Amino acid sequence: MSKFLREPPSIRTAASVIVTATALVVVGAGALMRVLDHHEYSSIWLGMWWALQTVTTVGYGDATPRDVVGRIVASFVMLEGIAFLAIITAAITSTFVARAERERAVANAATDAELERRLEQSLGSVAERLDKVEATLRELVSAR
Amino acid sequence: MSKFLREPPSIRTAASVIVTATALVVVGAGALMRVLDHHEYSSIWLGMWWALQTVTTVGYGDATPRDVVGRIVASFVMLEGIAFLAIITAAITSTFVARAERERAVANAATDAELERRLEQSLGSVAERLDKVEATLRELVSAR
Amino acid sequence: MSKFLREPPSIRTAASVIVTATALVVVGAGALMRVLDHHEYSSIWLGMWWALQTVTTVGYGDATPRDVVGRIVASFVMLEGIAFLAIITAAITSTFVARAERERAVANAATDAELERRLEQSLGSVAERLDKVEATLRELVSAR
Amino acid sequence: MSKFLREPPSIRTAASVIVTATALVVVGAGALMRVLDHHEYSSIWLGMWWALQTVTTVGYGDATPRDVVGRIVASFVMLEGIAFLAIITAAITSTFVARAERERAVANAATDAELERRLEQSLGSVAERLDKVEATLRELVSAR
Numbered sequence: 248m249s250k251f252l253r254e255p256p257s258i259r260t261a262a263s264v265i266v267t268a269t270a271l272v273v274v275g276a277g278a279l280m281r282v283l284d285h286h287e288y289s290s291i292w293l294g295m296w297w298a299l300q301t302v303t304t305v306g307y308g309d310a311t312p313r314d315v316v317g318r319i320v321a322s323f324v325m326l327e328g329i330a331f332l333a334i335i336t337a338a339i340t341s342t343f344v345a346r347a348e349r350e351r352a353v354a355n356a357a358t359d360a361e362l363e364r365r366l367e368q369s370l371g372s373v374a375e376r377l378d379k380v381e382a383t384l385r386e387l388v389s390a391r
Numbered sequence: 392m393s394k395f396l397r398e399p400p401s402i403r404t405a406a407s408v409i410v411t412a413t414a415l416v417v418v419g420a421g422a423l424m425r426v427l428d429h430h431e432y433s434s435i436w437l438g439m440w441w442a443l444q445t446v447t448t449v450g451y452g453d454a455t456p457r458d459v460v461g462r463i464v465a466s467f468v469m470l471e472g473i474a475f476l477a478i479i480t481a482a483i484t485s486t487f488v489a490r491a492e493r494e495r496a497v498a499n500a501a502t503d504a505e506l507e508r509r510l511e512q513s514l515g516s517v518a519e520r521l522d523k524v525e526a527t528l529r530e531l532v533s534a535r
Numbered sequence: 536m537s538k539f540l541r542e543p544p545s546i547r548t549a550a551s552v553i554v555t556a557t558a559l560v561v562v563g564a565g566a567l568m569r570v571l572d573h574h575e576y577s578s579i580w581l582g583m584w585w586a587l588q589t590v591t592t593v594g595y596g597d598a599t600p601r602d603v604v605g606r607i608v609a610s611f612v613m614l615e616g617i618a619f620l621a622i623i624t625a626a627i628t629s630t631f632v633a634r635a636e637r638e639r640a641v642a643n644a645a646t647d648a649e650l651e652r653r654l655e656q657s658l659g660s661v662a663e664r665l666d667k668v669e670a671t672l673r674e675l676v677s678a679r
Numbered sequence: 680m681s682k683f684l685r686e687p688p689s690i691r692t693a694a695s696v697i698v699t700a701t702a703l704v705v706v707g708a709g710a711l712m713r714v715l716d717h718h719e720y721s722s723i724w725l726g727m728w729w730a731l732q733t734v735t736t737v738g739y740g741d742a743t744p745r746d747v748v749g750r751i752v753a754s755f756v757m758l759e760g761i762a763f764l765a766i767i768t769a770a771i772t773s774t775f776v777a778r779a780e781r782e783r784a785v786a787n788a789a790t791d792a793e794l795e796r797r798l799e800q801s802l803g804s805v806a807e808r809l810d811k812v813e814a815t816l817r818e819l820v821s822a823r
Binding site: 440448453475479483488506510520524 | 549589592593594596603613617620625626632636640647651655658662665668672
């Protein structure tokens with residue numbers, strides 16, 4: 248977590264990784280539940296149905312692990328589900344924020360260009376004055 | 392998803408689309424459940440009651456699909472629910488961030504305008520002094 | 536919603552409003568359920584227990600409305616719960632983003648101050664040269 | 680809450696604090712439920728299983744408090760869960776936003792540096808031309 252906050256992965260990478268991880272967790276935890284808790288989970292499909300309810304935090308409770316080992320697996324599935332929800336929300340939020348930011352950046356670029364134009368105009372008028380000064384000086388020198 | 396992250400739609404469009412999609416999913420999945428799993432769902436209202444519980448991830452579990460086909464429909468409803476929650480949260484977050492950003496931008500614009508004003512004043516005074524230099528030189532030329 | 540996205544309220548106001556609204560909804564919906572669905576809800580405390588489960592999307596399902604009118608109330612409670620979660624998340628996220636932004640702004644201010652210092656130095660050296668030019672000119676004029 | 684919005688803690692601190700707090704709440708509320716509601720919760724493990732379901736808002740409902748005191752504890756666990764989800768989501772979102780911001784900042788810094796370089800070049804050339812003017816004037820003075 249703390250390493251993650253220091254060096255965040257690319258947003259698109261993070262979103263792909265969590266979606267893939269969640270799909271694997273649903274399938275894997277479903278299969279694992281079938282094996283570990285076959286009294287409660289009569290098929291791998293029931294296991295996957297439970298796992299999907301869990302990662303999305305819907306949690307109907309129509310199929311829940313009763314054994315200690317099943318509940319330990321379930322705890323990891325729940326925590327992975329929280330990471331899934333948080334990262335998906337974060338990825339979408341950051342694209343929305345970036346979009347708004349980009350619009351602001353376009354407006355700022357126009358203001359900056361205007362500032363630059365005016366500064367260059369001022370500098371241009373200074374250069375013009377210098378041209379006149381130099382021309383007059385040349386007259387003075389050559390008139391001697 | 393990856394296309395979405397590259398080219399995010401307008402925030403307001405995204406929020407409207409997901410709200411409409413979720414409303415349609417609640418009604419549509421409610422009706423579909425009535426048709427596909429009429430043992431469990433005695434009316435379309437019960438189907439919609441279940442669908443709303445599911446998209447909001449409340450998931451009481453007082454009405455859950457028992458058939459494979461019902462659970463497949465339910466899986467889509469759950470995933471749509473996650474998209475709903477994530478996009479609503481993202482839309483509200485980005486308006487909050489944009490608001491804070493706008494306040495900061497006003498403060499920054501004031502600082503930038505002040506720097507600009509001082510630069511232009513300095514360059515203006517350089518131009519004025521050059522005008523005086525030029526006038527004095529001109530006097531020197533004509534006085535010869 | 537669309538009006539909300541156009542004119543977002545102050546973040547602190549929004550957070551206070553949603554917290555207050557959610558507290559009122561928990562108490563109000565709890566009382567309403569006691570009145571509307573007294574078969575299911577034997578006391579106002581049971582109603583509030585159900586309402587809190589619903590706004591937080593925990594949804595154990597140990598007490599759920601069975602009547603149409605109760606389910607309609609529940610639908611509003613669920614949707615208010617979604618707004619609650621989204622706005623709380625958005626408020627905390629935007630304070631975190633603002634904090635990171637403020638740190639960046641401090642760094643930027645240092646860079647801007649450095650730019651300003653160097654520009655003023657350049658302008659200062661131009662002014663010095665002008666001083667010398669004017670002094671020399673004064674000599675030329677007085678020497679005549 | 681309002682104090683929190685005024686003076687947000689460091690994002691990493693907030694994330695660590697909420698993760699620690701949530702771990703403590705799961706263990707503590709699990710133990711507390713075992714003590715307060717031992718009819719429903721036959722072991723501390725069942726209490727922790729319930730607490731984890733609650734903080735993640737999964738809420739299967741296979742073990743729920745029936746006593747008033749248990750439900751009061753549960754209310755705090757639910758609200759802590761909401762804070763957990765909101766702060767985790769906020770922390771991840773703000774690292775994503777900061778990352779995008781940093782990339783934009785690099786691009787902006789390049790544009791700003793280019794403007795700065797051009798301004799300094801212009802001011803430098805003005806100073807050089809003034810040097811030449813001064814030299815010529817000096818020649819004029821000494822030639823007299």
